[in-house]
Amino acid sequence: MNKAMRHALSTSAFIYVMSKELVEKVFVTPGKTVSITCDDRINSLMEDFLKELVQAINTYPIEAVECYFSMALDRHRMTDALLPITKEFWSVHGPYGKYYDTSSPEPESRAGAIRGCSEAILLAESLGAKVVVIHPGHSTVYDVPRQLRIDCSIDSIKQIADFAGEHGTRLAVEPLPNDEIGCRIDEVIDIIDKVNRPNVGVNFDTNHLFPASAIPSLIRKVKGLITSVHISDQDDIERHWLPFQGKLDWKEVLQAFSDAGYNGPLVYETHIRDAKDPNEVASIVSANYKELSKLIPESVYRS
Numbered sequence: 001m002n003k004a005m006r007h008a009l010s011t012s013a014f015i016y017v018m019s020k021e022l023v024e025k026v027f028v029t030p031g032k033t034v035s036i037t038c039d040d041r042i043n044s045l046m047e048d049f050l051k052e053l054v055q056a057i058n059t060y061p062i063e064a065v066e067c068y069f070s071m072a073l074d075r076h077r078m079t080d081a082l083l084p085i086t087k088e089f090w091s092v093h094g095p096y097g098k099y100y101d102t103s104s105p106e107p108e109s110r111a112g113a114i115r116g117c118s119e120a121i122l123l124a125e126s127l128g129a130k131v132v133v134i135h136p137g138h139s140t141v142y143d144v145p146r147q148l149r150i151d152c153s154i155d156s157i158k159q160i161a162d163f164a165g166e167h168g169t170r171l172a173v174e175p176l177p178n179d180e181i182g183c184r185i186d187e188v189i190d191i192i193d194k195v196n197r198p199n200v201g202v203n204f205d206t207n208h209l210f211p212a213s214a215i216p217s218l219i220r221k222v223k224g225l226i227t228s229v230h231i232s233d234q235d236d237i238e239r240h241w242l243p244f245q246g247k248l249d250w251k252e253v254l255q256a257f258s259d260a261g262y263n264g265p266l267v268y269e270t271h272i273r274d275a276k277d278p279n280e281v282a283s284i285v286s287a288n289y290k291e292l293s294k295l296i297p298e299s300v301y302r303s
Contacts, residue, residue, distance in 0.1 A: 003063075003300075004262075004263035004264070004296075004300045005254065005257065005258075005262075005263070005264075005265065005266050005293075005296050005300055006063040006064060006265045006266070007061065007062055007063045007064070007265065007266065007268075007286070007289040007293070008062065008063060008064035008065065008066060008088075008090055008265035008266060008267040008268065009057065009062050009064075009065060009066070009267070009268045009282070009285055010065075010066040010067075010068060010093065010230070010267055010268060010269040011053060011065070011066065011067050011068050012066075012068040012093065012269055012271075013268055013269065013270050013271070013272055013281055013285060014053050014056075014272075014278050014281050015027070015271070016271060016272055016273045016275065016281075017272075017275055017276065017277050017278055017280075017281055018049055019045070019049075021042075021045070022042070022045055022046060022049060025038055025042050025072065026038060026042065026046060026070045026072050026073060027068075027070055027072075029072070030070060030071055030072040030095065030097060030099075031095065031096060031097015031098055031099065031100060032097060032098055032099070033099060034099050034108055034112065035099075035112075036071075036072050037071075037072060037074075038072045038073055038074075042072075042073075043073060043074050043077050046073060046077075046078070046081070047077060047081045049278075050078075050081040050082060051081070052277065052278045052279070053278045054081070054082065054084050054085050055278070055279070056277075056278035056279045056281065056282040057085055057087060057282055058084075058085060058086050058087070059279065059282065060282040060283060060285075060286040061286055062087055062282065062285075062286060063087055063088060063265065064087055064088040064089070064090040064265040064267070065085055065087050065088065065089055065090060066090055066091040066092065066093055066129075066133070066228075066267045066269075067082060067089070067091075067092050067093065067123065067127065067129070068092075068093045069092050069093060069094060069095060069116075069119065069120040069123055070095060071095050071100070071112075071115070071116045071119060075119055075122065075123055075126075078123065079123060079126045079127065082127060083127070088265075089124075089127040089128050089129040090129055090130075090131060090228070090264070090265055090267065091124070091129050091130075091131035091132065091133055091172070091228055091267065092120045092121075092123050092124040092127070092129050092131075092132050092133070093120070093132075093133045094113075094116055094117040094120040094132055094133060094134045094135070095113075095116040095117075095120070096135055096138065097112075097138065098138055098140045099112040099113075100112050100113045100116045100117075100135075100138070101113055101135075101137060101138035101140060102114075102117075102134070102135065102136060102137060102152065102153045102156035102157055102160075103136060103137035103138065103149040103150065103152045103153035103156070103181040104137075104138065104140065104142070104149070104152060105142050105144045105148060105149065105152060106142075109138075109140075110152060110155075110156050113134075113156055113160075114156055114159050114160055117132065117134050117160045117163075118160065118163050120132050120134075121160075121163060121164050121167050121169050122167070124167075124169055125167050125168070125169065129169075130168065130169060130170060131169070131170050131171075131172055131203075131227060131228050132164060132169055132170070132171055132172070133171075133172045133174055133203045133228060133230075134157065134160060134171055134172070134173060134174065135173075135174055135176060135182070136153045136157070136173055136174075136175075136176065136180075136181045136182035136187075136188065136191055137149060137153055137176060137180045137181025137182055138176075138180065138181075139176075139178065139180050146181075149181050150181060150187070150190075150191065153181055153182075153191055154191055154194045154195055157171070157173065157191065157195045157200065158195050158196075158197065161195060161197035161199055161200050162197070164199055165197065165198075165199050169199065170199045170200070170201065170227050171197075171199060171200045171201070171227075172201055172202060172203030172227040172228040173188055173191065173192055173200065173201070173202055173203060174202075174203040174204075174205050174208065174230070175188050175202070175203075175204070175205060175208045175209055176208055177207070177208045177209075177210070177237075177238045178238075183208075183209075184209075185209060185218045185221055185222060188202060188222075189202075189221075189222065189225070192225065201225045201226060201227030201228075202222050202225045202226050202227060203226075203227060203228045203229065203230060204218075204219060204222065204226050204228075204229045204230070204257075204262075205229070205230040205232075205269065206229070206230065206231050206232060206233075206234070206248060206253060207230065207232045207233070207234045207238050207239060207240050207269070208230075208238065210234070210236050210237065211236045211247075212234050212235065212236055212246065212247035212248050212249075213247070213249075215248060215253055215256070216249070216252040216253055216255070216256035217256070219253065219256035219257055219259075219260050219262075220256050220259055220260055222260065223259070223260040223261060224260070224261060226257070226260055226261075226262045226264075227264070228264055228265075228267060229257065229262065229264065229265075229266060229267060230267050230268075230269035231243060231253075231266050231267065231268055231269070231270075232268065232269055232270040232271075233245045233246030233247070233248050234246045234247065234248065235247045240269065240270055240271040241270065241271075242268075242270050242272075242284070242285070242288045243288055243291075243292050244288070244291065244292075250292060250295050251295045254292075254295050254296050254297060255297050258296075258297045258299055258300050263300070266289070266292070268285050268288075268289070270285065272284055272285065
């Protein structure tokens with residue numbers, strides 16, 4: 001059995017060692033347009049990059065992986081490129097953008113979110129991952145009542161959850177920062193309660209709720225609902241720093257996860273801006289986890 005709070009890494013941690021062209025065409029542009037598909041050249045460039053990423057992950061003591069998914073890529077080619085990873089595939093992260101917004105009042109944006117998350121579920125199934133992380137909204141501002149957007153999010157997530165259930169997948173709804181839908185933990189809990197599906201829980205991101213001092217109590221507030229976690233540090237605004245670079249009290253944070261009954265991996269969704277290649281990203285994160293793991297409560301190992 002895999003140990004609780006084991007070391008996991010999101011492929012999004014490698015975005016700053018990816019070429020600017022790949023970042024723009026694979027992640028930035030697709031979220032701004034109704035539909036975009038990368039051509040063969042971009043898919044090939046991504047496959048080449050993923051070979052480096054896979055080698056880096058396989059080299060270091062990383063125990064589990066979350067794969068960030070882009071609708072712009074060919075899902076089958078992406079699957080083939082990722083399968084050589086020898087570690088546990090824990091989760092797949094659904095796409096984020098204006099046209100992948102579960103809460104949008106625009107039908108085409110909600111349809112994009114449902115389609116994108118469904119593709120992420122299929123990717124998870126191909127990789128053997130059992131969790132798909134999704135967002136309850138997006139930062140696009142609409143002149144409509146907030147409750148309308150919450151209701152749209154609930155309806156979209158119900159449809160995604162039903163599809164996930166057919167494929168044996170759990171959904172983890174991730175709180176969002178600032179004033180996006182799901183920026184308060186009570187709002188996320190309310191959405192999940194109204195979705196009312198047994199395979200829907202919370203992806204607790206330590207970088208999306210504020211202030212930093214409140215994170216342990218907010219973790220305990222969603223006791224029993226936490227399906228997965230993203231860890232990174234902050235200083236009362238979104239930073240995605242490595243643990244120990246911001247204000248979070250990591251001993252208290254890990255104790256809170258233990259108190260909340262979470263026994264999954266700690267998924268590093270950090271932005272490593274000063275690395276030169278995927279190998280250095282994996283090295284930096286692995287060294288950080290080595291220090292972080294010293295703070296994991298003893299009760300976790302006894303359970």
